[in-house]
Amino acid sequence: MFKxxxxxxxxxxxxxxxxxxxxxxxxxxxLYFMLWGSADQRGLWxxxxxxxxxxxxxxxxxxxxxxxxxxxxxxxxxLAAQSEKVDLCRIAEVTSIASRGTLADxxxxxxxxxxxxxxxxxxxxxxxxxxxxxxYAVAYSINxxxxxxxxxxxxxxxxxxxxxxxxxxxxxxFVKNLSSEKPKRVYGCGTDINPLRYLPLIWNRxxxxxxxxxxxxxxxxxxxxxxxxxxxxxxxxxxxxPLDADQQGGFSGFQNGTSATYAAGQYLIPELRKxxxxxxxxxxxPLQPGESRFAQGFDNKIAVRRGSKKREEALRFxxxxxxxxxxxxxxxxxxxIPPLKSLNADKAVQKRIPYDTAPFIKQYQKMxxxxxxxxxxxxxxxxxxxxxxxxxxxxxxxxLDKCIHNIHHNLSKFYKIRKQDL
Numbered sequence: 001m002f003k004x005x006x007x008x009x010x011x012x013x014x015x016x017x018x019x020x021x022x023x024x025x026x027x028x029x030x031l032y033f034m035l036w037g038s039a040d041q042r043g044l045w046x047x048x049x050x051x052x053x054x055x056x057x058x059x060x061x062x063x064x065x066x067x068x069x070x071x072x073x074x075x076x077x078x079l080a081a082q083s084e085k086v087d088l089c090r091i092a093e094v095t096s097i098a099s100r101g102t103l104a105d106x107x108x109x110x111x112x113x114x115x116x117x118x119x120x121x122x123x124x125x126x127x128x129x130x131x132x133x134x135x136y137a138v139a140y141s142i143n144x145x146x147x148x149x150x151x152x153x154x155x156x157x158x159x160x161x162x163x164x165x166x167x168x169x170x171x172x173x174f175v176k177n178l179s180s181e182k183p184k185r186v187y188g189c190g191t192d193i194n195p196l197r198y199l200p201l202i203w204n205r206x207x208x209x210x211x212x213x214x215x216x217x218x219x220x221x222x223x224x225x226x227x228x229x230x231x232x233x234x235x236x237x238x239x240x241x242p243l244d245a246d247q248q249g250g251f252s253g254f255q256n257g258t259s260a261t262y263a264a265g266q267y268l269i270p271e272l273r274k275x276x277x278x279x280x281x282x283x284x285x286p287l288q289p290g291e292s293r294f295a296q297g298f299d300n301k302i303a304v305r306r307g308s309k310k311r312e313e314a315l316r317f318x319x320x321x322x323x324x325x326x327x328x329x330x331x332x333x334x335x336x337i338p339p340l341k342s343l344n345a346d347k348a349v350q351k352r353i354p355y356d357t358a359p360f361i362k363q364y365q366k367m368x369x370x371x372x373x374x375x376x377x378x379x380x381x382x383x384x385x386x387x388x389x390x391x392x393x394x395x396x397x398x399x400l401d402k403c404i405h406n407i408h409h410n411l412s413k414f415y416k417i418r419k420q421d422l
Contacts, residue, residue: 028060031313033302034075035090036068040270047329052320059313076100082307087314091137091303098131104304104311107135114315116322116340125299125339137301140321141336143265145285148272150260152279153178153186161283171286172230178260179239187241189234190250190259220404228400232393266336299339 037045042065049061064085066074078086079102091097109115115138118126122142129137149161159177162170175188234240241250241259254262255275263285272280302321304314320326327343330336385407392403 028058029310029313030060030062031087031310031317032062032064032085033088033090033317034064034066034078034086035302036066036071037090044329048321048326051325051329052317055320055325056313056316059316061317076102079103079305082305084309086305087308087310088317089303089305091301094129094136094301094303095131097303098134098136102306103136104306104308105134105136106138106304109315110135115319116342120340120342122339122341128299129301129303137303138318138322139299139301139339140318140326141300141330142339143267143300144337145263145265146282147285148254148262148264148268149281149283150178150254150257150279151281153257153260155279161281162286163283165287168230168286175234175239175261176237179237185258187253187259188239189261189263190241190253191231191263219407224404225400228389228392228403235393236396300336 035045042063045063049063052061053059072092075086075089075091076097079089079097080100082102094103097103106115110118118135121139125139125142126135129135129139151161154161157178157180159174162174177188178186179188180186231240241253250259251262251264251268253259255272255278257278261283266282272278302318304311304318308314322338322340322343324343327338330338388403388406392398392400
């Protein structure tokens with residue numbers, strides 16, 4: 001009899017909840033997060049979402065994915081409209097969005113324990129989410145530029161992969177020793193047609209393509225000449241794959257064993273892990289004169305919409321991403337490095353992160369905005385530079401002076417249009 005009465009009570013409670021429109025989880029705060037990412041990254045975010053919601057049962061995190069192409073345009077439109085479907089958003093670069101007044105100033109929260117104190121972050125990540133002296137984003141991971149090596153080829157040729165502090169001359173010898181025509185064509189190093197892939201080598205030589213002092217860009221510097229001349233010799237001696245990714249150069253060539261090394265960010269690690277019977281490892285970039293090394297490619301950042309009414313919930317999610325649990329999920333998913341010094345107990349990891357690479361990061365961001373601009377002529381600048389660089393690299397009699405002159409000609413036409421946004 002008691003069981004019958006108890007069951008009836010349960011049914012009455014259920015009917016009451018349904019009549020009131022209630023359902024399990026209906027009292028949760030919905031936190032909308034807009035982001036882009038590959039299939040691997042989506043799987044990573046779903047793991048983070050599950051872990052965060054378990055630790056914060058009063059919040060439902062809603063992930064809204066978009067492809068990277070067109071992402072910023074879509075995001076800017078939603079932010080301008082103060083859409084309630086965006087509380088948090090992943091951003092590639094702070095200045096261009098923060099200058100529009102659509103992001104929340106997070107500076108106070110770094111001082112009141114809502115977020116970790118700024119002194120615990122690597123200084124380069126702090127400078128990268130700062131605009132007009134205020135913090136408008138939170139870095140949740142660092143993606144380090146590295147050189148991927150086909151260690152299977154190195155083992156076959158009995159060549160030792162350089163580690164630690166090594167020079168550019170050591171790098172050139174290493175590339176030479178990996179190169180051969182038999183039994184199949186293998187190049188010592190590979191690249192693709194995108195100049196952003198080899199800019200780190202220029203920066204490693206101490207080069208400054210972008211000058212913040214007068215907001216100018218200059219390719220005609222000794223470091224650019226050094227790298228382009230080195231690449232030309234590599235191609236002439238068959239130490240470097242001269243083709244783009246669709247023709248078995250670049251990363252595609254590296255995966256298929258036609259090139260022995262490839263420079264890129266650690267975001268490629270999950271894709272490499274899927275390769276069967278493919279041996280690979282990483283080596284740092286070579287040291288430049290003066291014993292400095294460009295290591296960090298970029299950091300991954302999240303901002304909060306200025307008008308969001310869920311500021312507290314958004315801050316809880318941002319702080320969660322900076323915990324050891326979230327760092328472990330990110331590390332397993334793509335070897336992303338936490339931006340907090342306190343989470344990097346591994347000295348080997350710490351050594352790979354320079355204390356201040358902010359000048360290099362700013363150059364990288366400026367160049368990205370030139371190459372991938374949303375203007376109607378967006379392809380002209382990148383294609384123009386690619387064409388000039390590869391004409392010089394592939395034609396034996398091509399002039400480096402003419403190459404650099406034509407690059408500046410392309411830049412000057414486009415620069416007049418875009419200068420105010422740089």
